[in-house]
Amino acid sequence: xxxxSRSMHIVLCTDNRYVMPTGVLMQxxxxxxxxxxxxxxxxxxxxxxxxxxxxxxxxxKFGGECSFYVISRSFTADxxxxxxxxxAHVSLATYYRLFLADVLPPDLHKVLYLDGDMIVRHSLQPxxxxxxxxxxxxxVPDMSAPNNAKRLGINDxxxxxxxxxxxxxxxxxxxxxxxxxxxxxxxxEVVLHDQDxxxxxxxxxxxxxxxxxxxxxxxxxxQPHKQYAARLQPDxxxxxxxxxxxxYTVYNxxxxxxxxxxxxxxxxxxQKQTCWKDYRYDEPQPKKWIHYVxxxxxxxxxxxxxxxxxxxxxxxxxxxxx
Numbered sequence: 001x002x003x004x005s006r007s008m009h010i011v012l013c014t015d016n017r018y019v020m021p022t023g024v025l026m027q028x029x030x031x032x033x034x035x036x037x038x039x040x041x042x043x044x045x046x047x048x049x050x051x052x053x054x055x056x057x058x059x060x061k062f063g064g065e066c067s068f069y070v071i072s073r074s075f076t077a078d079x080x081x082x083x084x085x086x087x088a089h090v091s092l093a094t095y096y097r098l099f100l101a102d103v104l105p106p107d108l109h110k111v112l113y114l115d116g117d118m119i120v121r122h123s124l125q126p127x128x129x130x131x132x133x134x135x136x137x138x139x140v141p142d143m144s145a146p147n148n149a150k151r152l153g154i155n156d157x158x159x160x161x162x163x164x165x166x167x168x169x170x171x172x173x174x175x176x177x178x179x180x181x182x183x184x185x186x187x188x189e190v191v192l193h194d195q196d197x198x199x200x201x202x203x204x205x206x207x208x209x210x211x212x213x214x215x216x217x218x219x220x221x222x223q224p225h226k227q228y229a230a231r232l233q234p235d236x237x238x239x240x241x242x243x244x245x246x247x248y249t250v251y252n253x254x255x256x257x258x259x260x261x262x263x264x265x266x267x268x269x270x271q272k273q274t275c276w277k278d279y280r281y282d283e284p285q286p287k288k289w290i291h292y293v294x295x296x297x298x299x300x301x302x303x304x305x306x307x308x309x310x311x312x313x314x315x316x317x318x319x320x321x322x
Contacts (some may be wrong), residue, residue: 007038007064008128011104011113011165013096015044019051020276021116021255023058028119028270030062035125037064040104040111042071042096054275069103071096095194097160098179101170109168114245115161117253118214119267122244127213130164136175136205137198138164143218143249144227152189152196154203156229160195161247162214164207175201211235215243220262220298241299255279262298 010029014022022041029037039059043051047070056066071093097113104111112128114120130138139158142148149157170176178201183190190196211219211232218228219236228236246266252259254267261267271277297303 007036008033008124009038009040009108009111010124011040011042011097011100011111012116013042013093013113014047014055014116015093016046016048016051018093018116019054020271020274020279021253023055023274023276024267024271025114025116025118025120026055026058026064027061027274028121029124030058030064031270031273032120033062033123033125037062039064039066040069040108041066042069042093042099042103044093045070045073058274071099071103097163098176098194098197100165101167102176104167106171109166111165111167113160113163113165115247117248118161119246119263119270120244121242121246121266124244127162127164127209127244130207130209132164132166132169132207134169134205135207136166136169136173136202138207138209140209140211140214140216141229141232142195143216145229147227148192148196148199151191152200154200156203156206156208157199158206158208159214159216159247159249160198161216161249162209162245163198164209169205210239212239212244214245214247215239216247216249217261218249237302260295262295264295 012022012025026039037059039055041055047068052066052068059066100111100113110132112124132138137158139160140162142157142159145157149155179194179197182197182200186200212235218226219232220240221227246263248254248259248261248263248267252261254261254264255271271279294303
């Protein structure tokens with residue numbers, strides 16, 4: 001694999017349902033990065049050939065390539081999934097992250113993992129160049145870190161949407177065994193799937209990153225709804241009008257009817273550059289013009305939109321069309 005040393009290596013986990021968002025993410029990466037990207041895409045046994053071709057075409061458009069790795073159902077058969085209280089919009093594919101060190105080539109030492117419900121707005125080179133010596137991962141604090149850390153009995157909590165992964169550390173420490181031990185002993189405590197597992201196992205091995213590399217919905221909520229740690233506010237204020245990576249967390253996504261995210265239209269801009277450009281939204285114009293005003297103010301001033309999470313996350317969902 002001669003490209004190992006020359007490329008930026010990005011890991012994606014997807015299934016047939018999430019092909020379009022994954023392709024849009026790849027489009028945004030390609031448009032904002034000049035380095036060749038080798039995508040390592042973890043999929044299930046039912047992943048369709050036309051889905052592979054569509055993602056490969058996006059990568060090749062920007063001089064990149066794709067390698068696909070099929071995760072057997074036997075790997076995920078006993079994982080805690082689908083319990084009451086777990087996020088309903090999360091796919092079983094999220095757990096594929098736990099198998100990175102055992103699935104990826106042994107001569108690959110570092111990868112950047114990105115969730116499929118993201119867009120990249122700037123070069124990833126500064127993130128890729130972050131040192132990882134002595135750390136298992138580099139990650140961004142979660143938008144509900146205090147609550148989740150307390151729930152699991154740890155000091156802090158990261159969001160696993162962006163992970164710079166030290167594969168050598170994972171292999172040396174046999175992290176896959178630690179993941180299994182946690183799931184066996186405390187699997188009943190898991191709510192946020194493999195993100196909970198990673199946080200507990202790597203609680204003392206995290207290099208913390210700026211929120212610009214994983215700018216989550218919770219960072220734009222009004223003060224009464226704020227769940228993130230107060231120490232993050234200066235970082236949020238400094239990058240909220242120009243974050244490097246937007247993460248469309250929680251229920252309504254940019255391809256859903258009820259999404260009023262301030263960066264919704266930017267996601268759709270990248271989508272229009274892909275083979276999914278003709279995807280149609282059965283979406284009437286919103287009756288509340290205030291959403292447009294809030295979006296504009298958020299983008300161009302220091303104003304923080306007063307979104308109510310319960311309202312924000314309630315609405316008609318559309319299935320993702322491949």
